[in-house]
Amino acid sequence: MKPTPDQIKETxxxxxxxxxxxxxxxxxxxxxxxxxxxxxxxxxxxxxDLRWTDLSRTDLSRINLYGADLTxxxxxxx
Numbered sequence: 001m002k003p004t005p006d007q008i009k010e011t012x013x014x015x016x017x018x019x020x021x022x023x024x025x026x027x028x029x030x031x032x033x034x035x036x037x038x039x040x041x042x043x044x045x046x047x048x049d050l051r052w053t054d055l056s057r058t059d060l061s062r063i064n065l066y067g068a069d070l071t072x073x074x075x076x077x078x
Contacts, residue, residue, distance in 0.1 A: 002034040012043050019046060
């Protein structure tokens, strides 16, 4: 699954609300997603599900991944 930039933005916004304890928030579940080459710079994905996610070539600078599940995630640079 390759989410569009708008879908990624929506997921990040809902995850931020979840982190803030808002009822309309939702924990980010990007497990198995193809995020290769995406721009996640500065995103707060603390506690997110990123199992088996393709994060290769993804801009991860200044990202918060504290407590995120990165089991099997591809973090390789090209």
